[in-house]
Amino acid sequence: MAQNYYELLGVNKSASDKEIKTAYRRMARKLHPDVNPDDERAQEQFKKVNEAYEVVGDPDRRKDYDQFGDNWKHADQMRNMGGGRGPGGPGMGGFNLNDLFGGGGGHSGGGFADMFGGMGARARQQQQPQTTKHKGTIDVSLDEVFTGATRRISIGTSRGGKRNLEVEVPRGVPDGRKIRLRPDSESEVTLTVNVRSDKRFSREGANLRADISVPLLDAILGGEAEVPTMTGRIALNIPAGTQNGRSFKIKGRGLPKMNSDETGDLYATVKVRLPDTLSKEEQVLYSQLRDIREGKSAVGDLRDFATNNEEGSE
Structure with a gap:
């Protein structure tokens, strides 16, 4: 038996569009395959939640679902036949259409679905929708890797229109990471994350590297140098006799590790700066x-x- 879409999202049937969207985002973050890579049950539930939001998150589809229930995909045909909603559920004049066309107990036929898809199992197989696969790229900056980001994309629908999707880019996402979405049972979206280069840092997983310019005399006698971080510049003590190319590890000043509370480190490499001219x-x-x-x-x-x-x- 198909599960109620409102129950899947944890909202009432009277919930507003905003409440439905908020509930979907909460459930999607909790069940996302990147968060539950080894939990098949969570991944299956994630697909169901996406399917539910694809329907009740769309005002037109939600009306069809509220009126015709699990048969919402056949709403146009049912309206053309004079179908309404009576006390017996989706149907005509209070009769359940599944019962009217042989879907009740004791009948071995395919029921209401066969009326539109042809008779028998072969017709039902031919009616199964094929998954439309969409692919794309999401460009993000290193700052967005540090904080996380949200993107809105549009994909084509089976009805020839456009559907807007909100994509959550997790904190610490690696370059080249693939984000997969199943907004409904007929669509699959694969997005490849492209992390743009940054003039301040080079990246090694969750660790960052930065070059710092140190005057010759500070390298010889000791001093301080400014080091860029993801949250601003900090002062670094340069010991006397520091060699060119020496790296200093600054713990916890790198990038967050995806799906973890841990953070990488920052390595500041000394580049000794010689004087251009001498008096x-x-x-x-x-x-x-x-x-x-x-x-x-x-x-x-x-x-x-x-x-x-x-x-x-x-």
């Missing part, structure tokens, strides 16, 4: 520093340079 005094100092590094004593020269510099400033 005459700087050239002398760097030259003397090189002499010191090579074991040539230049302490006296440094003292003389400092003294001469002070005199020249008077």
Whole structure:
């Protein structure tokens, strides 16, 4: 026996369109295959919820369903025959159409469905709708991967019209991830997620990498550098003697892991920035520093340079 679409969504028959939409989104998030990858029962229930929303979430189909119940797909034919809704359910003048055409107990015929699909099992098989498959791509930014996103798409319907769908892009979604939807029993939508490149970061799963520019003297003597994160810039302590290319791990500053409360890390890689030009005094100092590094004593020269510099400033 077919389940009542309103019961599937957990709402009353008198629920508003907004209440139905809210209930659908809540159920879809709970039962989505990405959230329940190994739960076949949840995935089957997800299909039923989508089928229910495809009907009662559409004002015209909802009217047909409220009037004709499980036979809503045949609403046009039933109206043409003068079908209404009487005390016996969908039918004419209070009679149940399934009973009228042999669908009652003790009758071995196919019932009401055979009247429109031909006689016998073969006709019913031919009447089974084929699934229309839709494919597309969803572009998202790295910021939307961090926060999650919602997209609205349109697909063609079997009636030749357009149907709008709301697609939830989960937080932490990987590049190339496929999101599958079954908005109704006749449609299947497969969307491939394309995560756009970001000039601030490179991505490795839930981890992020960023290059940080550090002046030469800060790398030698120590200092601070600004590091970009998904929520703003932070200060990073640079120890004295930091080598070019060294990476610092900043825990928990990466991307959220999909379907998890865990978060990746951020790795900040030092790119030592050399000075573009040197003043005459700087050239002398760097030259003397090189002499010191090579074991040539230049302490006296440094003292003389400092003294001469002070005199020249008077």
